[in-house]
Amino acid sequence: MFRLTTKISDCLAILFMTLFLLAPVAANHAAAAEAPGRIAFLPFKSNGPKDMTYLTNGIRDMLGSRLASEVGLTIIDRATVDQTLPSPAQLKNVDDYRQAGKQLQADYLVIGSLTAFGSSLSIDSKVFNVAQGSLQSFYATAKNEDEIILAIDKLAWDISEKVFSHPRPATALVQPATAPTQNSQATNPYMSAHPDRTLAGRNGFYGASPFITPKGATSGFTKSQNMRMSLQYIEKADLNGDGVDEIIMADRKSVQIFSRDGNRFAKVGQVTVANRLRIHAVSIGDLNGNHKPEVYVSAADYNAPNSFAFEWIEKDQVNYLVEDAPFYLRTMDIPGEGKVLLGQRADIDYPVSPGIYRLALAGNNLAQESRFEMPAKVNLFDFAVADLDGDKINEIIAIDQYDRLQVMHAAGSILWKSDDYYGGSTRFIGGRDGLGLAAELDADKDLNRVYIPSRIIVRDLNHDGLPDILINKNLSSASRVFKNMKSYPAGEIHALTWNGIALAELWRTQKIDGYIVDYLLSPNPDNTKAELLVGIILPGSSLSFLEEQNCTVLMYQLNLAKAENTEPTN
Incomplete structure (x- = not known):
């Protein structure tokens, strides 16, 4: 249940009293030097099951007091701000913010929101520079009542450093969960300079987890730094044989390889197309059997596939096994066969040609072998294979171009089809980029695109000895109405199990703000625990195919042994 504890109220009361006693000192300090400007904190939006006005007002006051005392800013009175701008939601663009700044005679505006993420709080804020017309984003979390003040303090220091170039003292530094080695930044030319803050675990403040879930399925999640790339796919493998998996992330034009230290990714290599x-x-696969993972990259122009495969050596050096392959490529695990390489060709006038084939390495080329038994309407990236009911006969789990999930026999007869939409993707083959909004809104216009559905992961998720399904559900009304318009502001990850007649929900994550691009599940050897990596395009990123987007990777720690099949709650 959503309620403020006495402990939180006491903490805030003590803080307000401290700020009151220190106010004269802060005022004298600010007067001693030329103030860097005036700043207005607009009303914070609250997202939660109950009114959080008390907290949002407290956060505004606390942030203001800290910036006034440390930076020397003049804080515009909250009552003045609320009377002048009662509804920040009316501010839609840069001109609106500039006009608001003029009305308040402010040099900076701060807008933000407070969200109850199950058991924790998320504080999001943006600082608008009125003169420059620029906007910077900041983020902090508190996983329980003991950390709310620390989160506000951290947010204030982040703003102080990045907006006002006022460094925090050493005593105010917050160490990352897993720190990099001392000289890794200096010696690694690919290191990201400033990883974003870690998202807190979800097991303390307001009483639920980040999952609508059976008991104990997860202890929380963290995130990587934000990265400037239009993420398309994620994989992981020990590419250099050091016993530690690298993270492989692809955008539209390159495959980028990262080492990982906790929640911190450091770029160590890149292959461009x-x-x-x-x-x-x-x-990923090891089709040549040399115990060195191969990276299979499925790529295409607007007419046909042009794929390749390589073994990574170091940095930008690779050993190409195959180049200019006329197949779309995918490795996958087939029950009874193991890892196989599958391919599909393009047709003369359509992005895909019927027929999926097993492929084998033959020198520097790929040899087409036997046809893989699959209904003709199912394309290479649409499906997974699993024996869902344990009868030694494999079922096909597939997503169609309308985002409906299906279970079928290999011959094509449908056992079940979902009423809900699953998957949802902006990736496609064929067609062309950048045709404009008018073309995307024209439902009758054939853009000659075939969309690449989201990954379907097969794994025993409830520890009953039978395979289950992990899949995303990107949420969008417009993308269901307009077949050519694909835009997903939020999504969820769903775990499903076969009950004999349908895929039924085991659990799902809470809504994730942003477009879920791809995800990986890495269980431990006895399948009792697993890490779920979820790659997302962050909210507010450009929808244009011509512009880079911002992405991040969420990291959930799952306890599969405790995942009981319970009805989800909303």
Whole structure:
């Protein structure tokens, strides 16, 4: 249940008293030097099951007091701000913010929101520079009542450093969960300079987890730093044989390789493609049996596939096994066969040709072998294979172009089809980028695109000895109404189990703000615990195919042994 504890109220009361006693000192300190400007804190939006006005007002006051005392800003009175701008939601663009700044005679505006994420709080804020017309984003979390003041303090220091170039003292530094080695930044030319803050675990403040879930399925999640890339796919493998998996992330034009230290990713290599090509999928295999993982990159121009495979050596050095392959490529695990390489060709006038084939390495080329038994309407990236009911006969789990999930026999007869939409993706083959909004809104216009559905993961998720399904559900009304318009502001990850007649929900995550691009599940050897990596395009990123987007990776720690099949709650 959503309620403020006495402990939180006491903490806030003590803080307000401290700020009151220190106010004269802060005022004298600010007067001693030329103030860097005036700042207005607009009303914070609250997202939660109950009114959080008390907290949002407290956060505004606390942030203001800290910036006044440390930076020397003049804080515009909250009552003046509320009377002048009663509804920040009316501010839609840069001109609106500039006009608001003029009305308040402010040099900076701070807008924000407070969200109850199950058991924790998320504080999001943006600082608008009125003169420059620029906007910077900041973020902090508190996983329980003991950390709310620390989170506010951290947010204030982040703003102080990045907006006003006022460094925090050493005593105010917050160490990351897993710190990099002392000289890794200096010696690694690919290191990200400033990883974002860690998201807190979800097991303390307001009483639930980040999952609508059976008991104990997760202890929380963290996130990587934000990265400037139009993420298309994620994989992981020990590419250099050091016993530690690298993270492989592909955007439209490159495959980027990262080492990982906790929640911190450091770029250590990159492979780019020709400008005319787009990457739409990446998969891992060891088809030549040399115990060194191969990266299979499925890429295409607007007419046909042009894929390749490589073994990574270091930095930008790779050993190409295959280049200019006329197949879309995908490795996958087939029950009874193990890891296989599958491929599909393009047709003369359509992005895909019927027929999925097993492929084998033959020198520097790929040899087409036997046809993989699959209904003709199912394309290479649409499906997974699993024996859902344990009868030694494999079922096909597939997503169609309308985002409906299906279970079928290999011959094509449908056992079940979902009423809900699953998957949802902006990746496609064929067609063209950048045709404009008018073309996307024209439902009758054939853009000759075939969309690449989201990954379907097969794994025993409830510890009953039978395979289950992990899949995303990107949420969008417009993308269901307009077949050519694909835009997903939020999504969820769903765990499903076969009950004999349908795929039924085991659990799902709470709504994740942002477009879920791809996800990986890495269980431990006895399948009792697993890490779920979820790659997302962050909210507010450009929808244009011509512009880079911002992405991040969420990291959930799952306890599969405790995942009981319970009805979800809303």
